[in-house]
Amino acid sequence: MMMMMTPTKPASNLSPEYPLLGLLAQKPAHGYELHQRLMQDFGQIWYISLSQTYNILKRLEKQGAIAGEDEQQENRPSRRFFRLTAEGRQRFEVWLDSTVGCSTRAIRVEFLTRLAFAESIHPELVPGLLERQIVEIRSGIGRLESGMTKLPPEQVYNRLALKLRVRQLAPMLDWLTECQAAWREDGNFNKILSP
Amino acid sequence: MMMMMTPTKPASNLSPEYPLLGLLAQKPAHGYELHQRLMQDFGQIWYISLSQTYNILKRLEKQGAIAGEDEQQENRPSRRFFRLTAEGRQRFEVWLDSTVGCSTRAIRVEFLTRLAFAESIHPELVPGLLERQIVEIRSGIGRLESGMTKLPPEQVYNRLALKLRVRQLAPMLDWLTECQAAWREDGNFNKILSP
DNA sequence: TCAATATACTCACTGAGTAAGTATATGATG
């Protein structure tokens, strides 16, 4: 019986594939350096171990998003230089201009990463990203609230869970609105950081 | 070279092992039924597929937390009945009276589940759970804020991430305080649900 | 009658994530 191949899953957007692609979009690098930059620039957002970094790079290469080349170094273990392929670039750009659902974690992790790369690579995308994310959250809140009315009243904890999610999304909305204002006025987000 | 065995990892508390143990603490059941009850009572909190349910049951049995017995049924595929072992009971009780860290997801998912089982099995634990969780979050906010001052100012997105986490934890604190009040007054959480 | 649905579970796979191992060069410390 022929086993159906899963057609290269879209890969949970909460895996650090995209930050790695983003770092490679800025410049080619080898794994060790990528890991360092990731920890440096995004250490409070993502944690991945060094070996996990290599795992992901291997997968990205297998998928054709990046291409690696061995580089001999004298007096040093040889290392593998990676660069983004056209396909990987394409994939990254699509990701960069997309919107996450309304999970607070996804916003904190994925959206923030996206915002960082947008700011550094395509700043013109920033206002649209903020706007669409706000719309997305608003409609998410709506869905949660209408979902809540459909739950039977005896499912107390299911209802509490939905309620909690709504109460988590509200401050996200405020935060995004502040980001919008800061970007419009200053072209950066420093204001958010210094009250 | 002898490979060191990893000594049965404590298993991320965000895996649905504990809700399954909890359901089995209420009464013995077979996998299919457990899955149904899980989706019924906690469908807005956990999603696990049927096969994942079986995976976890298999692991729990291997670990000795539950014991399964095959049960022949006439005119039916035979099924496997699981019950909690003493060891599993012990493990569940320890979990039931413990505290999650201050990740908002962990609170929504794990804490809420814990609260549900505490209410149904050991209601006397509820006030302590709420109180300790509040303390935990307060100290978490403190840690995040002090962490923020230690980050170099150029790490804008790392700082934004910490800030966001703080702004997510504040409403959790309010919510827990409301829960405390509701429990003190009514012995349930209905008030939280009807604004 | 026969198709959909419910019951009940297995298998094989990809992906997430870690620990430990392999090498080599450099700088600090006694």
Next chain:
DNA sequence: CATCATATACTTACTCAGTGAGTATATTGA
């Protein structure tokens, strides 16, 4: 001067998380 920690750079081998497809049978309803 020896040696010991640390930084560079990557591999191997493992467990756990999670999904999709497959197997098998009985019931219900159109």
